[in-house]
Amino acid sequence: TLYHNEGEGFFRDRTTDAKLGKPSLAYLAWGTAFFDWDLDGDEDLFVANGHIDDNVELFAETTYSQPDQLFRNDGAAGFAEVSAAAGLGAVQSSRGMALGDCDNDGDLDIAVSHINARSSLLRNDMGGERNYLAVRTVGVESNRDGVGARIRVRTGSWVQMREVRRGGSYLSSHDPRVFFGLGTSAQADEVEIRWPSGKVQRFEGVLAGQVLIAEEPR
Structure with a gap:
């Protein structure tokens, strides 16, 4: 359901x-x-x-x-x-x-x-010519893995939203990195992270094909 x-x-x-x-x-x-x-x-x-x-x-x-x-x-x-x-x-x-x-x-x-x-x-090999961006959150004031942080990725007029989670399936824990498909876009125009502590962090012009390590602002 x-x-x-x-x-x-x-x-x-x-x-x-x-x-x-x-x-x-x-x-x-x-x-x-x-x-x-x-x-x-x-x-x-x-x-x-x-x-x-x-x-x-x-x-x-x-x-x-x-x-x-x-x-x-x-x-x-x-x-x-x-x-x-x-x-x-x-x-x-x-x-x-x-x-x-x-x-x-x-x-x-x-x-x-x-x-x-x-x-x-x-093994997933569907990526092909399409690009991706992964975000790895590192908490400072919040918990170590940034669980609960909300990540907003904007590419042109397209906006995606994900929350950092470790569970969500049956007796399983997912990759701590959060993945976004960018299609044919070469970059994400903006990445915004709202941390559990209430802090907001922004990155602009983030190139595709990488893992962005985001450490919570002190």
């Missing part, structure tokens, strides 16, 4: 509008994460699936081992499943999943744990 934050403490179920209901109905989801799979500037969705009952096939029209799913953001508040095209053909009973740029090429890879099977490392 996808709940859209309407503001003022109210959420609305947008699962059907986002085209996520039908393709996910037959599966039991565990680890999930939004991330920019193809570095086009909007966040896609990965879901790790697997049933909880290893004999479920005896009682229901479903399976214990299930395929993981990847949904590409269409840029118009909807998602399209691209699992097969992305190479997610393995059928296992997945649980935890974590994001991290394991090969430091700018696009996020995925680590997935499974029941009674080896974990999987899914």
Whole structure:
């Protein structure tokens, strides 16, 4: 289920509008994460699936081992499943999943744990000609990793917002760096960081293809 934050403490179920209901109905989801799979500037969705009952096939029209799913953001508040095209053909009973740029090429890879099977490392090579910017926050007055800091990246009229988090998936912790897809842009015009301490930090004309180390102002 996808709940859209309407503001003022109210959420609305947008699962059907986002085209996520039908393709996910037959599966039991565990680890999930939004991330920019193809570095086009909007966040896609990965879901790790697997049933909880290893004999479920005896009682229901479903399976214990299930395929993981990847949904590409269409840029118009909807998602399209691209699992097969992305190479997610393995059928296992997945649980935890974590994001991290394991090969430091700018696009996020995925680590997935499974029941009674080896974990999987899914290497992402979708970046191609598209650019990225990663931000690594280092807290001084705030906590060491800057968890809770809000990062705003503006490229032309396009604005992206992320919050520094370490969890957010099932029994997993993500890469502490925060990744932004910049598409074909060679730089981010502005990077703004609002720290948990209340301090605000800004960088201008930040070149793409790098990890920006941002230390909280003293």
